[in-house]
Amino acid sequence: MSHTDARIAALRQAMATHGLSAYVVPSADPHLSEYLPSRWQGRQWLSGFTGSVGTLVVTADFAGLWVDSRYWVQAGAQLAGTCVSLMKLGDADVPAHPEWLRDYCANLVSGGSATAPDGSSQAGQGKPAGGAADGPVVGADGQVLSLAAHRALSDAVRAAGGSLDIRHDLLAEIWPDRPGLPAAPVREHQPPYACVPRADKLAQLRAAMRAKGAGAHVISSLDDVAWLFNLRGADVDYNPVFVAHALVLPDRAEVFTAAGKIDAALADRLAADGVAVRPYEAFAAALAALPADAAVLVDPARTTIGVLAALPAQARRVESINPSTLAKSRKTDDELAHVRAVMEQDGAALCEFFAWFEAAAGRERITELTIDEKLSAARARRPGFVSLSFGTIAAYNANGAMPHYRATAASHAVIEGDGLLLIDSGGQYEGGTTDITRVVAVGTPTAEQKRDFTLVLKGMIALSRARFPRGVLSPMLDAIARAPIWEGGAEYGHGTGHGVGYFMNVHEGPQVISHRAPVSPHTAMEPGMITSNEPGIYRPGRWGVRIENLVCNRPAQTTELGEFLAFETLTLCPIDTSCIQADLMRSDEIAWLDGYHAQVRERLLPYVDGAAREWLVARTRPLAAS
Numbered sequence: 276m277s278h279t280d281a282r283i284a285a286l287r288q289a290m291a292t293h294g295l296s297a298y299v300v301p302s303a304d305p306h307l308s309e310y311l312p313s314r315w316q317g318r319q320w321l322s323g324f325t326g327s328v329g330t331l332v333v334t335a336d337f338a339g340l341w342v343d344s345r346y347w348v349q350a351g352a353q354l355a356g357t358c359v360s361l362m363k364l365g366d367a368d369v370p371a372h373p374e375w376l377r378d379y380c381a382n383l384v385s386g387g388s389a390t391a392p393d394g395s396s397q398a399g400q401g402k403p404a405g406g407a408a409d410g411p412v413v414g415a416d417g418q419v420l421s422l423a424a425h426r427a428l429s430d431a432v433r434a435a436g437g438s439l440d441i442r443h444d445l446l447a448e449i450w451p452d453r454p455g456l457p458a459a460p461v462r463e464h465q466p467p468y469a470c471v472p473r474a475d476k477l478a479q480l481r482a483a484m485r486a487k488g489a490g491a492h493v494i495s496s497l498d499d500v501a502w503l504f505n506l507r508g509a510d511v512d513y514n515p516v517f518v519a520h521a522l523v524l525p526d527r528a529e530v531f532t533a534a535g536k537i538d539a540a541l542a543d544r545l546a547a548d549g550v551a552v553r554p555y556e557a558f559a560a561a562l563a564a565l566p567a568d569a570a571v572l573v574d575p576a577r578t579t580i581g582v583l584a585a586l587p588a589q590a591r592r593v594e595s596i597n598p599s600t601l602a603k604s605r606k607t608d609d610e611l612a613h614v615r616a617v618m619e620q621d622g623a624a625l626c627e628f629f630a631w632f633e634a635a636a637g638r639e640r641i642t643e644l645t646i647d648e649k650l651s652a653a654r655a656r657r658p659g660f661v662s663l664s665f666g667t668i669a670a671y672n673a674n675g676a677m678p679h680y681r682a683t684a685a686s687h688a689v690i691e692g693d694g695l696l697l698i699d700s701g702g703q704y705e706g707g708t709t710d711i712t713r714v715v716a717v718g719t720p721t722a723e724q725k726r727d728f729t730l731v732l733k734g735m736i737a738l739s740r741a742r743f744p745r746g747v748l749s750p751m752l753d754a755i756a757r758a759p760i761w762e763g764g765a766e767y768g769h770g771t772g773h774g775v776g777y778f779m780n781v782h783e784g785p786q787v788i789s790h791r792a793p794v795s796p797h798t799a800m801e802p803g804m805i806t807s808n809e810p811g812i813y814r815p816g817r818w819g820v821r822i823e824n825l826v827c828n829r830p831a832q833t834t835e836l837g838e839f840l841a842f843e844t845l846t847l848c849p850i851d852t853s854c855i856q857a858d859l860m861r862s863d864e865i866a867w868l869d870g871y872h873a874q875v876r877e878r879l880l881p882y883v884d885g886a887a888r889e890w891l892v893a894r895t896r897p898l899a900a901s
Contacts, residue, residue: 279323279357283338285449286321290333293443296383296411297376299428300331300446303419305520306497307577309782310511312518313454315419317446324353326679330372331359334379341372344768345679348815365768373431376413380437383411410436417441417581422573422594425580441580456533456555457510461517463541464505464778468705470609473505474548476602480523483598489572491565492598494521496577498780499599504530504550506537507778513665514780515703520558520582527551531558559585566590574600596797600785603776605803610777611827613706614805614845617659618825621702621709622847622875623882624653629715629849630890636717641690643669643682646698654702664701664708664781671696671717675819678769678811693718695728695818695854701781710781710807712823715851724820726763727812728854731820733759734810736864738771738788738842739824742831745838746799749786749806756788756810765812772806775825800840804828808842822850847875849894857898869897 290298304315309327318324318331322338326346332339339362342350350361363369370378413432417425420441429439446453463469480503484492494500497516501507508517519532528550530537537545542552553561562585565571569590573583574597583592606614628650635641646669654660670680671688675697682688690696694717701710714728738756749772756771770789773782785797786804809823824846831841849872857865872895883891 277323277357279321279354279359282321282449283333283358286333286445287335289443289445289448290335290414293414293440293445294412295414295440295443296437297332297334297379297413298445299372299376299413299415299420300333301415301419301424302328302330303421303579304518305418305579305582306495306518307419307421307579308497308511308514308516309780310514312457312510314456317450320446320450322354322359323357324350324359325681326350332372332376339372339375341369345677348677349679373427376428376437377431377435380411380413380432380435384436410438412438412440414440414443414445416444416446417584418444418579420580422575422578422580422583457518458533458536459509459517460538461506461508461532461536461541463544464501464507464705467609468613468778469505470607470613471505472548473503473545473550476503476505476599477523477528477548477550479602480598481525484523484525484572487572487593487595489570489593490525491569492523492572493562493578493583494523494597494599495579495582496574496597496600498776498783499577499597499603500530502603502776502779503599504528504545506530506541508536509662513663513703515661515778516780518555520555522558522561529553529561531555531561558582562586572598596785601797603779604774604783604785605801606777606805606827607803610707611803614777614827617704617707617709618845618847619878619882620657620659620704621654621711622879623887624657624702625650625711625713625848626879626883626887626891627656628653629894630886632715633890634886636690643671643674643687643690644684646690646696647682647700650698650700657702657704659704659706661703661705661778664703664710668697668699668712670698670819672818673816675714676813676815676817678767678813678819678821690717693720695720695724695820697819697821699821699823703778705778708776708778708781709846710775710823710825711846711848712809712821713848713851714820714822714854716853720854722856724818725854725856726859727765727814727818727820728822728851729856729859730760730763730765731810731812731822732850732855732868733860733864734771735808735822735824736867738808738810739826739844740842740867742839742841743800745801745830745840748794748796749788749798749800750790750792750794752800753788753790756808757790760810760812767811767813769811771810772808772826775805775807777805800828802828802830802840805845844871844874847878849875849891851894852896852898855898860898865898869899872897 329342338359341362501516507515510517567587572593647667672694699712734756772788776783811821813819826842829843831839876895
């Protein structure tokens with residue numbers, strides 16, 4: 276029996292003990308983080324799937340992992356030989372897990388047998404042993420279930436005559452060596468990089484609370500806590516955050532984190548701004564102690580149902596996006612000045628890396644792991660560097676067709692022969708966060724590869740040049756980047772852009788450029804927002820192309836018909852012109868590319884020398900001269 280099968284069997288025993296017909300394990304923690312501290316990586320521990328997103332559902336006779344198209348190949352390989360079935364979320368024949376559970380419960384209620392979407396019979400289910408007499412019970416740990424996810428799951432199960440029980444963290448019962456809370460120290464993000472004092476941020480937040488009629492505000496999202504108090508940590512890979520909750524009241528604020536993480540000197544500085552440091556485990560009691568009639572501001576997408584269970588029963592929940600989420604998305608002019616300086620250092624590191632790569636290719640043994648090692652080292656030598664902003668994706672040929680591919684010691688490609696090498700990477704610096712994707716030719720690219728590359732480049736340029744009304748909802752911009760790619764008969768399954776933090780999470784809301792994203796007023800484009808611009812084309816089993824720059828919303832013009840924004844391109848790194856099919860490019864597109872390369876050369880030359888300088892000059896020649 277595999278580790279996965281043994282762990283699923285242990286979970287089933289715990290489910291039977293508590294009378295649960297099914298159990299749901301999302302990829303989440305009590306803070307709904309993207310990257311999870313090891314304590315809450317239960318879905319990975321149970322299933323063996325190491326991707327960052329997925330939902331595991333286990334019944335007495337079935338276990339399924341729901342993942343979207345970005346992870347189908349990876350999940351298929353990692354689940355092979357286990358009892359866990361791959362559920363391809365997005366396939367026409369695969370319902371989302373709440374709908375699957377609705378149908379599963381309906382079959383139990385009717386006394387029949389449940390059937391998985393793959394057609395396999397879940398025979399002999401009926402009313403499960405130990406289950407509730409009035410219907411099947413689906414379990415989940417409410418501490419890691421968002422309000423929105425709880426509603427969707429509860430509504431689906433109730434519609435089939437079942438119920439949802441969120442009281443049980445079954446992982447606590449079956450995971451013998453489960454990690455504890457992270458213990459990394461918390462530090463202060465200080466001037467000049469911290470451009471807005473925390474007292475000013477708290478005043479702005481309290482004004483937003485008053486406007487919404489709230490007397491208390493619960494914050495569980497780690498990036499919001501870190502941003503609001505000008506604090507940074509190292510509890511989560513790649514994101515400079517720390518595990519904590521916060522409670523903001525009209526006259527004081529409290530940060531709840533593990534003992535010893537904030538030293539006495541920093542605690543004193545926080546206290547001077549009216550911020551108290553309290554133990555992580557005291558958070559529930561602090562919520563329970565709020566006035567019975569308190570009006571509490573909560574973000575339903577960033578707060579779990581289990582956390583809010585501690586509120587007084589009569590407390591009124593004011594549900595709205597965290598005001599800090601909106602505020603931190605709009606970088607100040609001072610912050611953007613630091614980001615531009617960071618882009619110069621990051622671009623210089625990339626020049627150093629690519630100069631090495633071109634000189635070494637064909638002469639040294641280079642693997643995808645070597646790419647990660649060399650590029651990470653080049654960044655680490657730059658001033659202000661703190662860490663990577665996500666795990667580097669170095670993907671050669673067929674591996675590049677998997678948007679979230681990650682090379683491992685057990686499985687990686689050697690860079691040899693002809694092909695395309697896709698590198699998606701980024702860094703965390705004191706003055707900003709970077710995220711860039713470049714595709715470079717190894718040997719001689721084929722005509723089809725050059726066509727894909729050029730179509731993606733045309734899409735990236737189209738969005739880079741866009742002008743749009745201030746306040747336009749960001750998902751509406753998606754088609755601008757996709758139009759040239761659609762025209763060429765291609766498409767890609769991921770979004771075109773995500774928000775990026777300021778020395779904060781590389782994936783940040785509220786804006787997102789994707790026609791698949793929910794359209795809400797909070798996705799309105801405002802000055803100062805930093806967003807990725809990363810269209811792509813992926814040929815499964817052959818290659819992938821993605822070109823990514825970070826862009827910033829800047830005022831463009833004001834007319835009698837409104838205020839308009841345009842994108843300032845922040846990322847500074849040459850684009851490989853050897854991959855371009857020039858006859859597909861219009862003259863205005865070529866002019867944009869040549870202008871971009873001229874800016875890259877001018878901005879980066881002061882920061883490079885030797886081989887990196889020579890590489891930069893050669894790779895930023897006008898396209899016609901390349």
